[in-house]
Amino acid sequence: MSEYQDLSQQIQTLAQADDDQHQVALLGEMVENGLDEGSLALILEAFPVDDRVRLWRSLPMEMHIDVLTEMRADVRVSVIKALSEAELKLTLANLDNLSLIEWEDSLPDEIVSEALRLISRDELELYDQANEFEDDEIGHWADRKLFTLPFGISVTRALALIDKYHLESPQYIYLITKARKFRGVVAYSDILQAERSTPIKELKKDELVLINARQSLSDAVEALEHADLPMVPVVSDDDTLVGAVDWQFALSTQRELYEARLMAGTGMDEGDDLFAPVVRSSKRRGVWLGINLLTAILASVTIGLFEDVISQVVALAVLMPIVASMGGIAGSQTLTLMVRAMALNQVTTGNRIALMKNELGIGAINGVVWALIIGGVAGLWFQSPMIGYTISLAIVVNIITAALFGVLIPIILDRLKLDPALAGSVILTTVTDVVGFFAFLGTASLVML
Structure with a gap:
């Protein structure tokens, strides 16, 4: 049984406790049996805020800081905001330099200032040494407590x-x-x-x-x-x-x-709380839904340009999702490959052209093979060779386009200092939808009317 399966069972056991006192007792038994701080953090994250804070308070004092540090940023803040003034001061006074470094980006400035006032002189000195380096430099995060x-x-x-x-x-x-x-x-x-x-x-x-x-x-x-x-x-x-x-x-x-x-692929953050406040979460996700709405409108406008041909040939409306889906999947494959390679620093100016040629070759082969299959099925389905030819051409164009932009989009976003994992999928989906619909409906309007 995996560690995560064990945690799932422990969460279930705590959730089914008879009352709060029984729940705290069960958590205490888990701690006595050697449950580490990282696992405890994952367990507490699975409970609503009030229960989470109560269970955290029941942990041994020496585990409080480490469990909070292991939590995601939003979860940690939810616990800290629920503490009394005395509890907060006691917690901040026990911080070590590495924990404060981990916490500071997610805490309000006044709490960080209070922590700097309360932590020990030795820990403050180590914290100052860490801040001689940038956040993305390993010197900022190195453990300085060495013998x-x-x-x-x-x-x-x-x-x-x-x-x-x-x-x-x-x-x-x-x-x-x-x-x-x-x-x-x-x-x-x-x-x-x-x-x-x-x-x-x-x-x-x-x-x-x-x-x-x-x-x-x-x-x-x-x-x-x-x-x-x-x-x-x-x-x-x-x-x-x-x-x-x-x-x-x-x-x-x-x-x-x-x-x-x-999480970035859906406009969310890895620090988001499973039980984050409804209004705040709605605002965060709403922005992303708005962005997706704009891209969907662009695709719809493209379809609207060919309203006449769609109304006359109903089969086109039935087949349009196939064109968009094939391009989207092909593009996602290339985009995922690129994002991973860029994260590992494997994409350079010296190999971009070769990488693009390789992806275009893959796109061309897959485009032709699947165009023949889908075109043949569509032609037989609607008893129209012209429909088969039309969708075949659209599939080839869209898959090759998806491969091309699957390489170009993350490179361009990276140059603009934007995270390819965040915006890449939305832009790519828009491109494949627009190009696919335009190729399919545009060809149909030329050859079928």
């Missing part, structure tokens, strides 16, 4: 320092100079097994993957994919150790990117 040791000491001295700071078996230790220049990573297990007189620098990992703090989040995720260790050190231009990112960060980032693109 470091001087590069030139022995294993004996290293063990003494680890014992002095009461660390509980750190998995990896970062070697630096007095000026914090990065010199390598050592596994704690290797230190325990080494001779006590061995210089610690001899234990460092070879061929370690590093990432520059100014590089993008996608670069960091890619670096982790090729790393032998479950973490990647992040360094500045002069090799100063900034922090590190691990595989959990990579998975979280990939998930957020996937959800962002999935």
Whole structure:
């Protein structure tokens, strides 16, 4: 059984609890059985706001911050807005720098200012260091709470320092100079097994993957994919150790990117709450419905230009959805391929023409094959070879057009600094509808009347 199936059962169990007290007790049992903060966040997101806040309050205090951080932005805000003034101050005072970085974009400015006033001096210093980098640079998100040791000491001295700071078996230790220049990573297990007189620098990992703090989040995720260790050190231009990112960060980032693109296709945000206020959600979605209405009107106007031919040949009205659907599907395939490739930085000025030729070739082959099939079926269905020829031509034109614009639209949107996943599908659907209807009805008006 998958993790998500387990969560579904746990949500169902909580939803069917006899009363609020029983529900809280069941959640407490889940926590005792080792349910992690990420899973708890997903569970709480599945409940209306009042129930969500009550269940969050019932969690152990030490889990409050981490559960909120794991929540989507709108869900987190819904909990924070429900807190009393005392609860809010206590929560903000316990924030660490990474959580505040995660929260700040979704919180009102006054709450962020209050958090900066209440968090500890050490966390504030780390937060300020993170803000030396842009939001899309990995240095902004790197974990700076690393255990470091001087590069030139022995294993004996290293063990003494680890014992002095009461660390509980750190998995990896970062070697630096007095000026914090990065010199390598050592596994704690290797230190325990080494001779006590061995210089610690001899234990460092070879061929370690590093990432520059100014590089993008996608670069960091890619670096982790090729790393032998479950973490990647992040360094500045002069090799100063900034922090590190691990595989959990990579998975979280990939998930957020996937959800962002999935939701963007319908004009929504990955941080949207399942139980967001009705009026606010209506406004957000209404804008997207308005945009789609405009594109639908454009397609309808195209159809209206050929009202006479449609009224005389009823078969055209029956077959029009086929033309639009075939173009839409073909275009969506190309668009999806392009959006994924652009997200992975695989589309460049050097391969755009070759990529377009390839997609046009695919479109031409599929267009001809399906045009013959659909044209033959339509001709037999309506006992009219001319209808078969007409729809065949429209299918070929529309599928090739879909392939062409499936490549061009995301490239153009990217140049305009717009997200291809957000607007690409709407524009492409409009293009394929208009071109398909025009080709189909225009050809029919020429050859059938």
